[in-house]
Amino acid sequence: MFFLSDIDQKKLLNQILPKARKVGVSEELRGWNWYKSPLKPYYDDTKIPMYSVCSQYCPTRRDVFVNIVKGAKGVPSKKVIQGSAIHETVRTAFNTFIEGQFTSFESWYSSVITSKGVVNIDPIIKERSRNVWQLTWAYCESRLRDLSSRQPYASKRDIIATALPFLIEHRITGELLGLSGLLKIDCFDYLRDIVFDIKVSDESLDWYRLYPTGYSLVIESVYEVPVDVGCTVYIRFKDDNLIIDKDLFFINDDLRSWWVEERDEKLKIVSQKLDPGFPNICSEDCMYRLECRVEENLNQ
Numbered sequence: 001m002f003f004l005s006d007i008d009q010k011k012l013l014n015q016i017l018p019k020a021r022k023v024g025v026s027e028e029l030r031g032w033n034w035y036k037s038p039l040k041p042y043y044d045d046t047k048i049p050m051y052s053v054c055s056q057y058c059p060t061r062r063d064v065f066v067n068i069v070k071g072a073k074g075v076p077s078k079k080v081i082q083g084s085a086i087h088e089t090v091r092t093a094f095n096t097f098i099e100g101q102f103t104s105f106e107s108w109y110s111s112v113i114t115s116k117g118v119v120n121i122d123p124i125i126k127e128r129s130r131n132v133w134q135l136t137w138a139y140c141e142s143r144l145r146d147l148s149s150r151q152p153y154a155s156k157r158d159i160i161a162t163a164l165p166f167l168i169e170h171r172i173t174g175e176l177l178g179l180s181g182l183l184k185i186d187c188f189d190y191l192r193d194i195v196f197d198i199k200v201s202d203e204s205l206d207w208y209r210l211y212p213t214g215y216s217l218v219i220e221s222v223y224e225v226p227v228d229v230g231c232t233v234y235i236r237f238k239d240d241n242l243i244i245d246k247d248l249f250f251i252n253d254d255l256r257s258w259w260v261e262e263r264d265e266k267l268k269i270v271s272q273k274l275d276p277g278f279p280n281i282c283s284e285d286c287m288y289r290l291e292c293r294v295e296e297n298l299n300q
Contacts, residue, residue, distance in 0.1 A: 001090055001132075001233050001244065002166055002187045002196050003139050011248055012192070012229065020228040020250045029256040031220025031227075034176040038260050039217070041178030043271040049180050053263045054210035057283040060276040064266045066288040069273050074287030082125050083200040086235055087186070089129040090198060093136035094168045098160060105133045131242040132235065140164060165191040174214075176221040178267055185215045186233075194229045195219065195251075201234060204247065208232045210262065213255045227251065 004012065033039055052064050066072045076084075096103050109126060140163075147163040148154075154162075167188045174183045187196035197211040212230025219227050232247040249255075269276060282289045 001136060001139075001198065001235070002189065002231075003143065004246075004248075008246055008248055012194075016229055016248060016250050020252075023250075023252065025226070025228065025251070025256070026253050029253055029260075031177070031217040031222075032224045034221040038257075039177065039221075041267060042264060043178070043267045046267050046271040047175065047178060047180035048263075048266055048270055050174065050183055050211070050214050052266055053179070053259065054207065054214055056205070056207040056210075057286040058288075059279040059281070061266055061269060062276050062278060062292060063286055063288045064269050065273075065275055066292055068270050069275075072288055072291050075290055076287055077285060078122075079200070079285060080287065081122075082128070085125050085129050086132055086200045087198060089132045090136060090186075091169050093133045094140070094164070094166065097137055097140045098164055098168075105130050108133075127240075128237055128242070131237075131240075135242060135244075162191070165189055172218055172222055174218045174221075177214075177217060178263055179214075179218065183215070183218060185219075188215075188219065192229070193225070193227050194231055194248075195227055196231045196233055198233045198235060200236075202236055204232075204234060204245070209247070209249060209255055210259050212249075213251050213259045214263075216251050217256065217259065230255075 027033065028036065028038065031039065048064070048068060052068065055063065057063060067074060092103075092108060095101075096108075109129065143163040144159065147159050151159060151162075167185070167190060169184045169186065170188050171182045171184060174180070185195060186198045188194070189196065195212040195215045197208070197215070199208050201208075209230060209232060212232065216227035216230060219225065228251055230249055230251045232249075234243075234245040234247070236243040236245070268274065278292065282293065286292075
């Protein structure tokens with residue numbers, strides 16, 4: 001999932017990194033300046049989750065009002081359930097491999113996924129999760145063997161750390177930037193300073209880039225190291241085939257400013273309990289669509 005292909009490497013080395021070095025990032029938009037404007041949260045007493053900041057399903061941002069102000073839990077769609085299962089599969093497959101826990105997919109799926117209630121026993125989702133598990137393990141084994149053959153005197157720990165330089169679902173606080181709780185970053189490549197975010201989606205949407213952007217700002221705010229590259233990993237399924245596409249990009253000033261604008265607008269909604277109004281069109285993927293529409297009909 002997080003291994004760069006030859007083409008990705010070419011884009012990174014010959015396009016994205018040179019652009020990042022030439023154009024640069026404005027100092028005021030570096031995460032370590034969280035205590036200054038424009039990064040400083042205007043509403044110090046209010047915190048919201050990362051997904052509330054980045055989600056663009058609702059044109060009026062009313063999903064944030066319904067979820068946080070009104071406390072609605074929402075109804076997860078099949079797409080959301082599948083996304084949760086795939087995320088859990090990637091996390092466990094990577095971590096069990098790195099830790100040397102040679103667990104079979106079947107035993108893990110039945111004991112962990114179902115017990116957590118992440119997904120019902122849907123045969124299609126299960127088979128897709130199996131494909132993701134097998135591909136992840138195959139990539140890990142290949143990289144580990146390749147590096148072992150080229151570094152015969154390195155310790156096993158060093159080989160793993162360089163062959164698989166990933167912090168999977170790294171926990172980090174976003175409180176300095178007005179975010180709630182401990183965030184989970186899908187993956188942070190600590191050798192190349194790349195933030196990865198997984199999207200199980202057939203669509204490639206511009207606003208998906210907000211997630212790696214937000215996580216890069218959080219990493220900069222906590223660790224005070226620059227993070228200039230983000231990557232949205234698209235996991236798609238066509239018939240029985242697993243397809244992975246990567247959107248590798250420079251986390252520039254425009255993306256950072258966009259993220260800050262979204263955060264400020266949504267913090268305002270929550271802090272002041274402002275109802276932004278019903279949208280003209282509701283996305284089928286919005287978890288709060290049903291409750292929103294029922295409320296709208298009652299108000300008419």
